Amino acid sequence: MRTSTAGAPAIRTEGLTKRYGPVVGLDALDLQVQRGEVFGYLGPNGAGKTTTIRLLLGMLRPTAGRAEVLGIDAVADPRHAHRRLAYVAGDVALWPGLTGEETLHLLGRMHGSFDRAYRDELVQRFELDPSRRVRAYSKGNRQKLALIGALMTRADLLVLDEPTAGLDPLMEQVFRACVREAAERGQTVFLSSHLLSEVEALCAQVAILRAGRLVAAGTLADMRWDGTLAVEASFDGERAVPDVSAVPGVLYPVVDGTVLRCRVSGPVAPLLAALAAAGAVRVVSREPTLEELFLAHYQQQ
Amino acid sequence: MRTGRGLPEPAGVTRRRTTRGALVLGLVSGAVVGLAAEGYVLAYPDPADRTVVAASIGGNPGLAALFGTPRALETVAGFTEWRALGVLPLVGAVWALLAGTAALRGEEDAGRWDVLLTGPRSRRATTGWGLVGLGLSLLWLAAATAVATVATGLRTLGLAGALWTTAALLVAPAVFVAVAAVCSQLGGTRGQALRLGAAGLGAAYLLRVAGTAVDGLEWLGWLSPLGWVDRVAPLTGPDALPLAVAALAAPALAGAAALLTGWRDAGAGLITARRPPRSRPRLLVGPTGLSARLARGAGMGWLVGLAVLGVVLGLVAPTASEALADSRLSTDLGLSGVGTGGGVPAFLGAVFLMVTLLLGLQAAGLAAAARDEEAAGRLDTLLALPVGRLRWLAGRVGIGAVLLLLGGGVAGAAAWLGTVLGDAEQPLGDLVAAGLTPVPAGLVVLGLGTLVLGVAPRSTSLVAYGYVAAAFLLEILGGLFGLPAAVLGLSVFHHVPLVPAVDPEPATAVATVAVAALLAGAGALALVRRDVSAD
Numbered sequence: 001m002r003t004s005t006a007g008a009p010a011i012r013t014e015g016l017t018k019r020y021g022p023v024v025g026l027d028a029l030d031l032q033v034q035r036g037e038v039f040g041y042l043g044p045n046g047a048g049k050t051t052t053i054r055l056l057l058g059m060l061r062p063t064a065g066r067a068e069v070l071g072i073d074a075v076a077d078p079r080h081a082h083r084r085l086a087y088v089a090g091d092v093a094l095w096p097g098l099t100g101e102e103t104l105h106l107l108g109r110m111h112g113s114f115d116r117a118y119r120d121e122l123v124q125r126f127e128l129d130p131s132r133r134v135r136a137y138s139k140g141n142r143q144k145l146a147l148i149g150a151l152m153t154r155a156d157l158l159v160l161d162e163p164t165a166g167l168d169p170l171m172e173q174v175f176r177a178c179v180r181e182a183a184e185r186g187q188t189v190f191l192s193s194h195l196l197s198e199v200e201a202l203c204a205q206v207a208i209l210r211a212g213r214l215v216a217a218g219t220l221a222d223m224r225w226d227g228t229l230a231v232e233a234s235f236d237g238e239r240a241v242p243d244v245s246a247v248p249g250v251l252y253p254v255v256d257g258t259v260l261r262c263r264v265s266g267p268v269a270p271l272l273a274a275l276a277a278a279g280a281v282r283v284v285s286r287e288p289t290l291e292e293l294f295l296a297h298y299q300q301q
Numbered sequence: 302m303r304t305g306r307g308l309p310e311p312a313g314v315t316r317r318r319t320t321r322g323a324l325v326l327g328l329v330s331g332a333v334v335g336l337a338a339e340g341y342v343l344a345y346p347d348p349a350d351r352t353v354v355a356a357s358i359g360g361n362p363g364l365a366a367l368f369g370t371p372r373a374l375e376t377v378a379g380f381t382e383w384r385a386l387g388v389l390p391l392v393g394a395v396w397a398l399l400a401g402t403a404a405l406r407g408e409e410d411a412g413r414w415d416v417l418l419t420g421p422r423s424r425r426a427t428t429g430w431g432l433v434g435l436g437l438s439l440l441w442l443a444a445a446t447a448v449a450t451v452a453t454g455l456r457t458l459g460l461a462g463a464l465w466t467t468a469a470l471l472v473a474p475a476v477f478v479a480v481a482a483v484c485s486q487l488g489g490t491r492g493q494a495l496r497l498g499a500a501g502l503g504a505a506y507l508l509r510v511a512g513t514a515v516d517g518l519e520w521l522g523w524l525s526p527l528g529w530v531d532r533v534a535p536l537t538g539p540d541a542l543p544l545a546v547a548a549l550a551a552p553a554l555a556g557a558a559a560l561l562t563g564w565r566d567a568g569a570g571l572i573t574a575r576r577p578p579r580s581r582p583r584l585l586v587g588p589t590g591l592s593a594r595l596a597r598g599a600g601m602g603w604l605v606g607l608a609v610l611g612v613v614l615g616l617v618a619p620t621a622s623e624a625l626a627d628s629r630l631s632t633d634l635g636l637s638g639v640g641t642g643g644g645v646p647a648f649l650g651a652v653f654l655m656v657t658l659l660l661g662l663q664a665a666g667l668a669a670a671a672r673d674e675e676a677a678g679r680l681d682t683l684l685a686l687p688v689g690r691l692r693w694l695a696g697r698v699g700i701g702a703v704l705l706l707l708g709g710g711v712a713g714a715a716a717w718l719g720t721v722l723g724d725a726e727q728p729l730g731d732l733v734a735a736g737l738t739p740v741p742a743g744l745v746v747l748g749l750g751t752l753v754l755g756v757a758p759r760s761t762s763l764v765a766y767g768y769v770a771a772a773f774l775l776e777i778l779g780g781l782f783g784l785p786a787a788v789l790g791l792s793v794f795h796h797v798p799l800v801p802a803v804d805p806e807p808a809t810a811v812a813t814v815a816v817a818a819l820l821a822g823a824g825a826l827a828l829v830r831r832d833v834s835a836d
Contacts, residue, residue: 093678
């Protein structure tokens with residue numbers, strides 16, 4: 001089995017489905033994450049991000065479909081897969097009576113292997129005092145403890161479920177640096193998040209989930225250039241901002257005072273003509289941001 | 302969040318958390334009172350029999366020490382009072398400590414009180430309203446106890462008797478809820494608060510025992526809430542003075558708790574460790590070592606409790622055993638099977654039912670703790686490591702089995718020490734065997750809890766504790782009503798031979814362990830097939 005896993009993708013799912021009675025948690029997910037990628041898994045609360053991760057980790061039994069982690073069947077052989085991955089939950093659950101030091105010892109010993117020197121370095125960089133009991137840590141400090149516990153294993157695959165909730169901006173920077181270093185070493189990072197700035201800063205590959213379904217997947221650059229442009233036009237305030245919703249190719253027009261924002265699909269000429277006729281004083285166009293893409297996917301329905 | 306009836310939030314939270322348990326406790330307690338009275342009437346229709354029973358129990362300082370002062374045992378009222386008030390206040394006090402520390406400290410430890418503390422109320426007011434919520438649950442307890450006592454005991458005890466008994470039964474829960482409130486301010490965590498409270502209950506019991514058993518020390522009883530219950534004598538000569546003392550003590554302790562809150566930090570206790578915690582990672586190398594580490598704190602306290610109980614039982618055995626010379630009485634006490642041999646072994650064989658109960662409760666607690674681990678999401682943390690579900694479960698069940706074995710052994714050895722101190726030494730081997738005899742029954746409870754963990758995890762605690770309570774009631778009351786063996790056999794406690802009164806039964810032990818293994822195995826099969834669900 002091990003020989004066949006060498007070239008396999010880090011994560012591969014086929015028709016992965018989870019239903020809770022009539023409620024669909026995840027609907028026929030087909031996903032591939034290649035080795036060495038930092039992969040952003042986006043979606044609002046309740047979209048199915050955590051359900052996906054718990055299926056990948058073998059904690060949930062899929063209703064249908066299959067999941068492979070590093071070429072190993074995630075449902076049938078989770079222990080084998082878990083020797084080579086490390087996981088951080090969004091809501092970290094640790095043992096309140098153990099100290100930070102004891103927790104890291106436990107996580108390291110149970111994982112099987114970890115880099116002591118790197119652990120000590122991480123404790124320094126995240127500015128964690130490991131001598132206190134978990135009970136006495138703030139939420140952010142518990143999060144740091146779990147991140148150190150995962151990063152110190154240098155596992156082939158890091159599965160991170162909204163890992164920066166509770167971290168301050170300085171620690172968020174430390175986290176981003178650690179993820180980049182992991183990627184440089186060839187580790188794969190699967191980062192579930194609803195923080196678009198975080199995903200934009202770290203991830204080359206992105207998938208967007210809505211209500212249990214994958215609605216978009218690809219490189220961030222491809223997704224940005226989805227054939228639409230973001231256009232922002234300013235008016236002098238003396239003439240009315242025109243209604244462009246009927247202009248061919250215009251999507252999601254929004255008027256904010258004397259400023260009109262919209263997206264254009266296809267040729268821009270009809271919109272430019274309409275804006276010129278209405279006396280626009282300034283027109284800016286650019287590629288849409290991830291946030292605009294993301295919101296567009298969610299405003300369609 | 303719904304507060305219900307416009308109560309301030311802290312009162313609503315504590316009331317919601319504790320009312321259901323209060324209702325169950327009240328209904329069961331009231332039913333035990335009425336059933337004990339009915340059972341006595343059934344078992345001893347003849348006044349001559351009643352006189353014999355009264356003489357053998359009444360003149361016995363050992364039984365009086367264990368179960369409280371016997372009065373007018375030749376009457377239904379007297380016997381019922383002695384039977385019901387000997388055990389039920391202990392159960393009520395344990396409930397009060399568990400519920401009080403869970404509501405006032407467990408919520409805070411889990412971070413749920415932070416929301417309340419950011420509200421417009423001060424810390425003292427928040428704790429004060431929390432106590433009001435507990436007070437409302439005590440009112441529900443009172444109502445449920447009264448209804449059940451009157452419903453089952455009206456015919457035998459009369460309305461006034463039933464209501465006096467209800468009042469006596471409320472003393473221990475009310476006072477110990479307030480004790481739990483004080484301990485919740487002193488301890489640094491809920492576990493520490495609970496241990497302090499349990500130590501308080503142990504001291505109260507020992508004071509009551511000394512006050513009942515030792516001539517000239519009767520006044521000691523006034524220092525113990527359990528002594529107050531003993532003095533109410535609700536059915537043989539009701540006295541309101543001890544009730545008044547309790548009615549003053551409970552609010553005074555509750556007020557002290559509210560005052561103390563203001564002097565501590567949220568999430569900390571007044572008794573705090575001055576030294577920073579020491580890391581002891583030696584055990585923390587795998588799931589089994591982690592289970593051992595997690596069981597250590599609560600397990601040690603439980604072992605100390607069993608040791609104290611064992612010594613007390615051994616100490617009172619020589620005097621108490623004389624009462625059991627009459628085999629009919631053994632049956633009546635729910636101790637059938639002791640035989641007519643009498644003597645210290647017979648007595649110990651009978652009262653080791655209390656050890657059986659403590660083993661069963663610990664086993665239920667172990668199963669509930671396994672579910673807690675899952676509900677809190679900590680099982681996720683483990684399963685994301687290369688740890689299989691079966692290995693985790695085997696570690697928890699294995700450590701649980703070791704703890705139950707230790708508990709039985711400690712109780713037996715402590716009882717031997719008690720008999721040595723009481724100048725009635727029994728063979729150490731016999732008493733250790735007696736202590737180990739109920740361990741298979743404890744394992745069955747652990748196996749049942751594991752099965753429920755596998756198939757219906759959210760019900761683990763309810764089913765495991767519920768089975769122990771039902772099995773215990775069936776065992777102590779079933780004999781009085783002459784229930785058929787098939788029904789009595791549903792209680793695993795019925796399959797515990799009364800060693801050292803009788804010889805150990807290796808075949809029964811093996812069969813019982815096999816049942817436990819089957820239950821646990823079925824639970825394990827179900828666990829690997831289901832979703833792991835945090836809550």
